[in-house]
Amino acid sequence: MQDNLTHLDQLKEIRQIMEKSTKFISLSGISGVWVGFVALAGIAVVLFSFDSYFFTRYSDGGVFSVDKLLNYNDLNRLIRFVLIDALIMLVFAIGGAILLTIRKAKKKGLSVWDKTAKRFLVSLMVPLATGGIFTLILIYHGIFAMAGPATLIFYGLALINAGRFTLNDIRFLGLFEVLLGLLAALFLGYTAIFWAIGFGLLHIIYGLVMYFKYEK
Amino acid sequence: MDNIISKLNKAFESRVRLGIMSVLMVNDSIDFNSLKELLNITDGNLASHLKALEKEEYIGVKKQFIGRKPNTSYEATEAGKEAFNQHLKALEDLIKSTETDE
Numbered sequence: 001m002q003d004n005l006t007h008l009d010q011l012k013e014i015r016q017i018m019e020k021s022t023k024f025i026s027l028s029g030i031s032g033v034w035v036g037f038v039a040l041a042g043i044a045v046v047l048f049s050f051d052s053y054f055f056t057r058y059s060d061g062g063v064f065s066v067d068k069l070l071n072y073n074d075l076n077r078l079i080r081f082v083l084i085d086a087l088i089m090l091v092f093a094i095g096g097a098i099l100l101t102i103r104k105a106k107k108k109g110l111s112v113w114d115k116t117a118k119r120f121l122v123s124l125m126v127p128l129a130t131g132g133i134f135t136l137i138l139i140y141h142g143i144f145a146m147a148g149p150a151t152l153i154f155y156g157l158a159l160i161n162a163g164r165f166t167l168n169d170i171r172f173l174g175l176f177e178v179l180l181g182l183l184a185a186l187f188l189g190y191t192a193i194f195w196a197i198g199f200g201l202l203h204i205i206y207g208l209v210m211y212f213k214y215e216k
Numbered sequence: 217m218d219n220i221i222s223k224l225n226k227a228f229e230s231r232v233r234l235g236i237m238s239v240l241m242v243n244d245s246i247d248f249n250s251l252k253e254l255l256n257i258t259d260g261n262l263a264s265h266l267k268a269l270e271k272e273e274y275i276g277v278k279k280q281f282i283g284r285k286p287n288t289s290y291e292a293t294e295a296g297k298e299a300f301n302q303h304l305k306a307l308e309d310l311i312k313s314t315e316t317d318e
Contacts, residue, residue, distance in 0.1 A: 007310050008311055010231075010234060011304070011308070011311070013234065013235070014234055017234075017235050017239055017255070018238050018242045021254050022242045022243060111253060114250060115243075
């Protein structure tokens with residue numbers, strides 16, 4: 001029995017080392033919660049800054065869609081506002097996630113910037129940057145309605161791709177993001193809601209799950 | 217029972233060597249410092265175990281310069297991978313056999 005235990009421990013240790021040497025495991029769960037709240041705040045700012053559009057359309061019984069805004073100047077203003085808002089949120093979200101991840105790595109005595117981190121980031125950034133540029137091209141061509149859903153779809157694909165180099169759970173988050181993106185593309189006019197669910201709610205749920213599963 | 221135990225490879229008896237091989241099974245190659253950090257051991261300790269595995273020809277060594285710094289990286293040879301897989305299988309069989317004994 002004693003022997004059995006040590007052999008089992010050996011196998012366990014081998015598995016751990018294999019995982020540790022290929023996967024970026026320092027990604028903080030709490031950073032997911034942070035990103036979620038930042039996203040919700042960013043979306044709320046847009047909704048309240050342009051509440052006349054959103055809320056009058058809803059009270060009319062119709063749905064809000066930027067394409068239906070006839071006033072060109074207002075549309076321009078909204079697009080610019082959303083872009084700047086999204087950029088600021090991105091900086092806050094990524095900055096916070098990096099800080100929290102560094103903190104977690106330090107606590108566990110792991111180095112943050114190693115081969116696994118690089119692989120994770122590259123596999124995340126390639127689809128993500130493609131999606132970002134593609135979204136800007138959509139906006140450039142005036143296809144505003146598809147810009148929102150596209151961000152969700154590409155973000156989800158990026159997560160699924162990068163999931164190979166971190167704890168697998170993130171792939172489920174990616175799958176849901178893609179699903180929401182497709183739904184958002186189908187049901188135009190609800191982008192703000194799908195964004196709030198995808199970038200806000202899902203991140204918070206994912207972060208909490210990761211925190212209680214691995215860090216508690 | 218003795219038969220199964222004899223299949224365990226003596227070269228992989230130490231924890232450090234198991235660790236080194238585990239890393240090299242899933243990474244194409246890894247440099248000395250990353251390996252040291254992963255396994256959390258001292259330079260001397262790691263070096264002596266690497267030497268032993270090298271002597272068995274289970275790992276290959278590649279020395280090169282990155283800029284002006286010398287960089288030593290290691291990779292598992294085909295023989296090393298084969299031997300390690302057999303060792304893993306022996307470990308598994310051993311665990312299975314004791315489970316059915318009880």
